[in-house]
Amino acid sequence: MVKRHRAPRPHNRAGVWYLIRRVPKEFKAFDKRGIVKITTDIAVADDPRAIRAREVVAKLNDGLEQYWRDLRDGRSNDARARFEAAQSRARALGFTYKTAEEVAAGPLNDILKRLDLLAQKKLLDDETEVAAVLGGVPRARFPLSGLLEEYERLQRSSLDRMSPDQRRIWRNTRKRAIANLISVIGDKEISEITRDDTIAYRRWWQDRIAYHGLDIGTANKEIGQISKMVKAVDMMYQLNLKPVFAQLRIEGGAKKSRAAFTAEFVQTRILAPGALDGLNDEARDLVLLVADTGLRLSEAAGLVAGTIHLDADIPYVSVKPIDRILKTDQSERDIPLVGCALDAMKRHPKGFPRYRDKASSLSALVNKYLGAHGMRPSKAHSLYSLRHTFEDRLTAVEAPEKVIASLMGHKWIRPKYGAGPSLAQKLEWLQRIAFSPPTNDALEVVVQETVLPSK
Incomplete structure (x- = not known):
């Protein structure tokens, strides 16, 4: 005090x-x-x-x-910086950093080695060096309310590759998980969280699942995020925390399979003449693009001029990590343009600036529109369902699994050898399932204006 x-x-x-x-x-x-x-x-x-x-x-x-x-x-940024500096200096002198209490509780031989090194290097009068070797700097301390900020700092190299919207989503999910934990056990220092605390947190989730219908997968995801953040900070600062978050996973969760539209429903209802006319042109054509490419919404909205190849022998789009990260390594791929997708990209050769890095806004708008116009057979159906319809259609024509994986951006079950299916091979299968574009006069005029060379 x-x-x-x-x-x-x-x-x-x-x-x-x-x-x-x-x-x-x-x-x-x-x-x-x-x-x-x-x-x-x-x-x-x-x-x-x-x-x-x-x-x-x-x-x-x-x-x-x-x-x-x-x-x-050890709670301030200055204190953390001093602790990191002491850790680094101890490593440079050949020791693992230990606090004074940990040094004193350790073997006598270790204490003598530390003192001997300070004496040999004539560092006994140097406060900084003595603090690094004999543990004069307390370990950094982190309240739960400061955990995300520190974890962000540790993950900055990965976050720098994300788009602003990806960073927003990444941060908000973890911020919500920490807020939920604090609501149960209070804003404790992470070093003071006990096994009883984490069991209480797990029980809180079980009650929400049982009485409020929340998803087990959501609970396990949040528990995993908290555990990962605590482990990262523990490793960085050598806090020697007990594994109080271990084995908290709630059993019984079933992986949800998203609903898919039938191909007939897409062709006769969603792609019916005039069915999407109430949407703005970018949102409408993104629906058409997803229908015949199976692109994820963020991948479709993220296309830019350099990833759209309309003048190639086989027109195609490339999914690449430009100003954003991809969901998986396999997500980077080339997809031929056929049917509705080809028509849509001809109208938008430079992409969709209105929805670039705003896939959530696109999804909300289109889902509301589809629901209002009777184009969602159930609550489980959404714009994203078109991607699942795309996969189902490929399966229905018995496309090779390797081709399906390559088009969907999924991991192939066998080791990857060579370049994978070519554009021509992909095109062959996509032509078998291509939808017929809506015969909307207004759309046809736009296509003609786009394709015809200027005089």
Whole structure:
């Protein structure tokens, strides 16, 4: 605890009220400033009796004392930086970093080695080196409310490759998982989470599943995300945490199979003349594109001019990690354009800027439209169902599994050799299942304007 004999008073420094405090002895090892001076930004002339300044100084002082406690306990960013530096220096000197308590509890031989190295290198008077070797810096501490921020920092190389929307989704799912855990056990330091806490968290999920109809898969996903974040921080900072999140998975979850439209329903209802006229042109043509390519919504909306090849002998689109990451390594692929998809891409040779990195908005709009116009046979059917319809149609014509996997962007069950199915081979199967484009006069005019060379 910080000893306080009386409330700090404002100090007049060059006509401005300041908080001025000497760093307490117990914190001198963490804050080297000696004397701390923080301005209130209140001029003495405007507050000659320091009435307002006293209130500001009290708040500044509370913040300063919290900062010192966080430094001592390893909770602040500065404290974490000092701990990382101590870890790095200990490794450079040939030791694994241990706190003073861990060093003292270890074998005598290890203590003697550490002292001997400091003596040999004449470092016994160097506070930084002694702290690194003998554990003078406390381990970093992380409340659950700060876990995501730290995990983001550890994952920054992966996050830098994501699109803004991918980062938003990535962050929100983990933010929600942490908020749920905090609602059950409170904002604990991750080092203080017990097995009883995690069992209580699991029980909370079981109750929600039983009484509120939530999905087991959602529960297991959140539990897994929390566990992964804690493990990453534990490994980075050598916190030596107990595996309190182990074996929490809830059994009984069945993998949901998304509904697929029948090919007849797509052709006669969704692709009926005028059926999609109420959508804007980009949303309407993205529906047509997905219907005859099986692209994921984010893949279709993410196409740009450099991935659209209409002038090739076989027109095709390429799924590539441009300004975003792909769902899997196998997602990177080339897909020939036939039927509805070819028509749609001719109208949008540079892609779909309105929905680029906004697949969620596209899905919400189209699903609402399909539902309002009687084109969702059940609640399980959605725009994404067209991708499953695409796969079903390939299966129905007995396309080779390797061709199906290549078109869908799925992992092939056998080791990959060679370049895989060619565009021509893919085209052969896609031509067998291609839908007939809607015979909408307005669309046909646009196609003609796009295809005919300008005079």
